[in-house]
Amino acid sequence: MVRKQPTLFIIISPIAAVVSNVINTIGFYFGFWNYKPKFSKIETISAMPLDFGLYAVLGTLLIYALCKRTFRLHPVIVIMIFSLFTTFLEYMALLFGLVKYGNGWNIGWTFISYSIAYLCVTAAWLIARGHIKVVK
Numbered sequence: 217m218v219r220k221q222p223t224l225f226i227i228i229s230p231i232a233a234v235v236s237n238v239i240n241t242i243g244f245y246f247g248f249w250n251y252k253p254k255f256s257k258i259e260t261i262s263a264m265p266l267d268f269g270l271y272a273v274l275g276t277l278l279i280y281a282l283c284k285r286t287f288r289l290h291p292v293i294v295i296m297i298f299s300l301f302t303t304f305l306e307y308m309a310l311l312f313g314l315v316k317y318g319n320g321w322n323i324g325w326t327f328i329s330y331s332i333a334y335l336c337v338t339a340a341w342l343i344a345r346g347h348i349k350v351v352k
Contacts, residue, residue: 223348224283225276231340232275235333236267243329248321252314274302275337282338295338299330306330 240263243249251262278298282291289297303326309315310323 221280221283224280227344227348228276228279228337228341229272231344232333232337233268233272235275235336235340236271237263239329239333240267243321247319248317248325250316250318252316270305271302271333274298275334278334278337279341282341291338295331295334298334299327302330303327 237260241260244259244263250259251266253262255261278295281287281294281298287294287297303323306315306326307323310317
């Protein structure tokens with residue numbers, strides 16, 4: 217995908233990383249979750265590989281799927297599929313003890329947070345797409 221759509225990746229991955237970083241910072245601040253390894257001074261450091269790696273790539277793949285219409289589904293359904301998949305990945309991390317929830321947070325709220333994040337990335341794409349050419 218990066219070779220076929222380098223501009224899309226260059227534009228969307230930083231947006232997805234920023235959205236993820238903001239949501240994770242809020243979650244850590246209010247004690248909704250903790251990741252392993254846990255750092256005592258700056259807890260959000262443990263989420264950086266996810267913020268700048270996994271979530272940036274998944275956000276870009278979402279926009280790529282929406283642009284290419286690979287699934288031939290309504291965009292809201294595609295966003296929900298991506299949200300479910302990401303929630304499933306986090307649920308697996310929860311089962312293996314890599315994530316710990318607190319202050320009333322649960323897997324349902326996780327799904328909602330991923331849906332909001334993907335909607336934010338999609339909104340940013342809708343704003344930026346007038347300036348970017350995507351090859352079909």
